[in-house]
Amino acid sequence: MAEPSAGEAPPAPSHGVFGKVTLSGPVPKLAPRPVNADVAVCGKADRPSPSLILAKDKGIANAVVWLEGAKGGALPKGPFHLDQKSCLFAPYVQVVSKGAPVIIGNSDPVAHNVHATTAGAAQMFNRAIPVKGQTFTETFTEPGVVRIKCDVHVWMTAWLFVADTQFAAVTDKEGRFAFPLVPPGTYRLKTWHELFGEKSQPVTVAASGAAKADVTLSLLDASN
Numbered sequence: 001m002a003e004p005s006a007g008e009a010p011p012a013p014s015h016g017v018f019g020k021v022t023l024s025g026p027v028p029k030l031a032p033r034p035v036n037a038d039v040a041v042c043g044k045a046d047r048p049s050p051s052l053i054l055a056k057d058k059g060i061a062n063a064v065v066w067l068e069g070a071k072g073g074a075l076p077k078g079p080f081h082l083d084q085k086s087c088l089f090a091p092y093v094q095v096v097s098k099g100a101p102v103i104i105g106n107s108d109p110v111a112h113n114v115h116a117t118t119a120g121a122a123q124m125f126n127r128a129i130p131v132k133g134q135t136f137t138e139t140f141t142e143p144g145v146v147r148i149k150c151d152v153h154v155w156m157t158a159w160l161f162v163a164d165t166q167f168a169a170v171t172d173k174e175g176r177f178a179f180p181l182v183p184p185g186t187y188r189l190k191t192w193h194e195l196f197g198e199k200s201q202p203v204t205v206a207a208s209g210a211a212k213a214d215v216t217l218s219l220l221d222a223s224n
Contacts, residue, residue, distance in 0.1 A: 004009050006125070009086070013208055015114075015180065015181060015182070015205075015208070015222065016155075016178065016179045016180040016181055016182040016205065016210050016211070017067065017167075017178070017179045017182050017187075017189065017203055017205060017208065017210065017211045017212075017213055018176075018177065018178040018179070018211075018212060018213070019065075019176070019177060019178075019189075019212055019213040019214045019215060020059055020171075020174070020175045020176050020177070020208060020214050020215070021059065021060045021063045021065065021171050021175045021177070021191055021193075021214075021215045021216075021217060022057070022058050022059055022060060022175055022214065022215070022216055022217070023054060023058040023059075023216075023217055023218070023219040024058075024216045024217065024218045025050075025219060025220050026053060026056050026219055026220075027054070027058075028195060028219055030048075030049035030051055030052060031049065032047060032048050033046060033047045033048075033049055033154075033155035034046050034048060034155065035047060035087070035155060036154070037152060037153050037154075038087070038110045038152075038153065041087065041108060041109060041110050042086075042087035042110070042153065043087075043106050044081040047088070047155050050062075050088075050092050050157075051194055051195055052085035053173065055152070055173060055174045055175055056070045056112070057129060057174075058175075058189065059171070059173075059174045059175025059176065060171060060175045060193060060217060061171055061172065061173045061174070061175060061184040061212070062092060062093040062159075062170055062193070063170070063171045063175070063191055063192065063193040063215075063217070064093065064095065064145075064159075064168065064169070064170055064171075064191070064192045065093075065168070065169055065170075065171060065177045065190070065191050065215070066161075066163060066165055066167060066168035066189075066190050067165060067168075067170070067182065067187045067188070067189060067190075067203070068165075068187060068188040068189075068190055068200075069185075069187045069188060070165055070167045070179075070182055070183065070185070070187050071165075071183065072165070072166045072167060072172060072181065072182070073166055074166070075097040075098065075099075075100065075163070075164070075165075075166055076085065076096065076097050076100065076166065077100055078096065078097060078100035078101050078102065079100065079101040079102065079103050079137070080094065080096040080097070080100060080101070080102045080103070080149060081102070081103050081104075081105070082094070082102060082104045082105070082148065082157070082160070083104075083105045083106075084104075084105065084106045084107060084108055084109070084112045084113075084114075084129070084150065085107040085108060086107075087108060087110070087153055087155075087216065089150070089156055089157065089158035090154055090158075090176050091138055091150060091158070091170075092157075092158050092159070093158070093160075093170050094158075094159075094160060094161070094170060095160075095161045095169060095170055096140065096160050096161070096162055096163070096169045097161050097162075097163060097164075098140065098141060098142075098143055098163060098164045099139055099140075099141055100139065101137045101138075101139055102138050102139065102140065102160070103135050103136075103137050104129070104136055104137070104138060104161035105129070105133070105134065105135040106129040106130075106131065106132060106133070106134050106135075107132065108132060109131070109132045110149055110152075111128065111130035111131075111152060112128075112129050112130070112150050112152055112153065112156070113126060113127060113128045113129060113150055113151050114126070114129055114136075114148060114150065115148070115149050115150065115151050116138075116146055116147070116148050117146070117147050117149075118144065118145070118146065118147070119144065119145035119146075119147060121147075124146065125138065126151075126193060136143050140162040141161065142162065143163060143164045144161070144162055145159060145160070145161055145162075145192060146159065146161075146162060147159060148160065159194060161192065165181045166223070167182060174187070180209075182205045183205070184205050184206060184207045185204070185205055186202060186203070186204045186205075187203055187204075187205070188200050188202060188203075188204040189201050189202070189213050191215045191216070191217065193217055195219065196217040196218065196219065197221075199215060199217060199221070201215065
């Protein structure tokens with residue numbers, strides 16, 4: 001579940017699964033997000049939408065990829081961190097382990113809140129975090145996608161993927177992912193992105209060698 005350093009490609013494993021998530025078809029046109037509160041701190045300029053980050057070859061950053069059915073070692077214990085800094089959540093998308101602590105903080109000199117729902121909009125929690133430097137800790141016990149927003153600053157959103165497998169990752173800025181040390185077998189490779197929804201495809205890891213599994217997402221598929 002560990003991610004590579006910024007700008008660094010995840011290594012293709014000698015035994016496991018690796019690939020790239022790419023956009024096919026039309027590129028969605030996303031409106032900027034107006035800044036309409038606490039402009040003395042947050043600034044007056046609209047924020048570009050973080051919902052789609054594409055490489056030059058249309059590799060999709062911030063897609064979540066995981067292997068369903070793959071068994072391995074223990075889940076990373078965390079703690080994981082989600083910050084509110086410069087009137088944005090950071091990181092925007094991350095994988096956290098089921099049951100692990102997630103420390104949520106406010107690094108801004110303005111009041112924020114943290115409103116969590118499932119991807120289907122079911123309420124999870126809504127907590128104020130008004131003081132710079134304040135933190136609180138949450139754990140997530142159900143696998144799946146969690147949407148995070150700040151109701152005070154409506155342009156601020158983030159996503160958590162609660163994983164019950166160590167073979168889960170967020171694609172890098174080129175759309176790449178890699179899972180080393182996957183046991184031989186046939187699995188479902190699943191991909192989720194906030195604009196394109198979820199996609200599933202089979203992948204087989206042989207007793208020797210690595211499996212390349214590229215994923216193509218399309219706005220046309222998401223609308224069906």
